[in-house]
Amino acid sequence: MKTTVLFDELGPRGKARLRIATIIAIVVVLGALVGIVLQLQHVGQLSGRLWSPLASWPNIRYLLDGLGMTLRIGLSCAAMSLVFGTVFGLGRLSPRRWLSLPAAAAIELFRAIPLILLVYFFLIGLPAFGWNLPPFWVLSIPIVLHAGSVFAEIVRAGVHSLDRGQFDAAAAIGLRRGQALRLVVLPQVFRALRPALVTQVIRTLKESSLGYVVSYPELLRNGQVLGEYNANFIQAYALTAAFYIVLNFGLSRIAELLDRPPRKRRRARVARVDSPAPAPLESVS
Amino acid sequence: MSVLFDHIGELLTGLLVTLELAVLAFPLALLIGTVLGVCRVGPIGPLRAVAGFYVQCLRNSPLLLVLVMVVFGLPYVGATVPLFGSVVLGLGLYFGAYVCETVRSGVAAVPTGQIEAARALGLTFAGVLRQVVLPQAFRSMAQPLGSIFINVCLASALGAAVGVQELTGSARQFNLDHAQPIPSFIAAAIGYLLITLTAGQLTGVIERKVRIRR
Numbered sequence: 430m431k432t433t434v435l436f437d438e439l440g441p442r443g444k445a446r447l448r449i450a451t452i453i454a455i456v457v458v459l460g461a462l463v464g465i466v467l468q469l470q471h472v473g474q475l476s477g478r479l480w481s482p483l484a485s486w487p488n489i490r491y492l493l494d495g496l497g498m499t500l501r502i503g504l505s506c507a508a509m510s511l512v513f514g515t516v517f518g519l520g521r522l523s524p525r526r527w528l529s530l531p532a533a534a535a536i537e538l539f540r541a542i543p544l545i546l547l548v549y550f551f552l553i554g555l556p557a558f559g560w561n562l563p564p565f566w567v568l569s570i571p572i573v574l575h576a577g578s579v580f581a582e583i584v585r586a587g588v589h590s591l592d593r594g595q596f597d598a599a600a601a602i603g604l605r606r607g608q609a610l611r612l613v614v615l616p617q618v619f620r621a622l623r624p625a626l627v628t629q630v631i632r633t634l635k636e637s638s639l640g641y642v643v644s645y646p647e648l649l650r651n652g653q654v655l656g657e658y659n660a661n662f663i664q665a666y667a668l669t670a671a672f673y674i675v676l677n678f679g680l681s682r683i684a685e686l687l688d689r690p691p692r693k694r695r696r697a698r699v700a701r702v703d704s705p706a707p708a709p710l711e712s713v714s
Numbered sequence: 715m716s717v718l719f720d721h722i723g724e725l726l727t728g729l730l731v732t733l734e735l736a737v738l739a740f741p742l743a744l745l746i747g748t749v750l751g752v753c754r755v756g757p758i759g760p761l762r763a764v765a766g767f768y769v770q771c772l773r774n775s776p777l778l779l780v781l782v783m784v785v786f787g788l789p790y791v792g793a794t795v796p797l798f799g800s801v802v803l804g805l806g807l808y809f810g811a812y813v814c815e816t817v818r819s820g821v822a823a824v825p826t827g828q829i830e831a832a833r834a835l836g837l838t839f840a841g842v843l844r845q846v847v848l849p850q851a852f853r854s855m856a857q858p859l860g861s862i863f864i865n866v867c868l869a870s871a872l873g874a875a876v877g878v879q880e881l882t883g884s885a886r887q888f889n890l891d892h893a894q895p896i897p898s899f900i901a902a903a904i905g906y907l908l909i910t911l912t913a914g915q916l917t918g919v920i921e922r923k924v925r926i927r928r
Binding site: 544 | 757764792869874886887902906910
């Protein structure tokens with residue numbers, strides 16, 4: 430690991446000090462945990478009455494239903510946002526002003542306003558004009574616009590990071606711009622962006638928690654209903670959080686695996702092409 | 715449209731609350747994130763594990779869940795925090811995880827030679843971090859921290875879902891009171907655009923100011 434650069438291989442004194450520090454840290458961490466548990470006990474949040482509903486199958490199934498809805502909306506939004514993002518990202522790169530300017534404006538707008546504002550617009554703004562969309566679309570259109578705009582920037586960065594020679598070579602063998610994009614650029618960009626595709630799913634899964642706002646029965650909303658029904662907010666939300674964390678952690682591990690340089694798998698089929706550096710994948714949502 | 719200008723004060727108040735949320739939550743996130751980041755690059759195993767666990771948990775759950783847990787959960791565990799304070803706390807806790815990752819990659823971006831030189835001078839781990847690594851790391855972090863700040867501003871809009879009347883919340887309220895969806899939402903969008911554009915420009919300026927020329 431790179432982090433070891435920060436400190437030397439420790440000598441005997443250093444090792445002793447590190448051991449002491451480790452023991453102190455363990456004590457402090459355990460102390461904090463015990464403190465939390467004691468406080469929870471003190472306010473009665475550990476009583477069986479509050480936790481037992483979570484063990485009953487109907488309640489778990491209710492949360493699993495929510496998880497299913499979260500997956501449904503998250504995955505479909507991810508798919509739609511990939512299309513949206515690719516179209517707008519490439520549109521922004523187009524040499525035609527009438528194409529690139531609107532695309533750029535849309536991308537910048539949807540990235541610069543909070544998702545929940547868009548959701549409220551679709552939830553209470555549009556009905557004023559007699560547009561009553563079903564909750565699924567009230568939730569998913571804003572997510573697609575927002576996550577798609579973020580992905581458009583990722584696509585753009587991916588294309589930019591591609592070696593200039595690829596375009597020149599494509600032009601040299603007589604491909605038109607559209608052909609060059611389709612046959613040369615996009616396949617490489619998408620291969621480099623595989624981790625970003627998974628990150629995109631994580632993003633939309635997390636954003637779908639706004640179902641809480643539009644009363645769409647996804648995971649967070651169902652967790653809330655469960656907490657209200659059984660009067661055990663903390664416990665219900667804790668289980669909900671565990672669902673989200675396990676799901677997204679698994680997905681992010683997949684993204685990390687995809688991020689590793691393809692070693693032996695493809696060597697037989699493709700001559701080594703310097704794959705472009707993946708675009709910044711840090712997602713904050 | 716004239717309704718909008720008669721009652722623009724309501725939206726401006728919301729804008730102010732949004733700024734207050736961001737300005738209070740960002741330093742909190744910075745503090746939490748730096749402490750966690752130091753734990754994460756440090757030699758003490760348990761602290762590394764705890765910081766890693768924290769980051770994984772927070773980054774993999776939706777912000778709204780964190781906010782809801784803090785806002786509605788804290789009273790149940792015997793901590794009465796005002797609504798505004800708990801939203802700030804939730805934002806700080808959540809973005810602390812992102813700051814931690816930024817700190818970690820910022821530290822990783824400091825050239826090895828610098829660290830070796832610092833160690834050769836006889837600085838301790840804390841000295842290396844405090845006097846050599848972190849000052850440089852923070853400079854290279856200007857850009858990512860700027861975008862985290864913008865994200866805090868945008869994310870503070872989720873306060874509307876738990877009842878804080880910040881910009882989004884007041885746009886919604888404005889719409890409920892005056893039934894003017896287009897003007898109110900456009901005004902709110904302009905407010906956010908102003909914030910993000912200003913913050914983006916500012917980040918650029920700061921980034922150029924503190925950049926290390928090698």
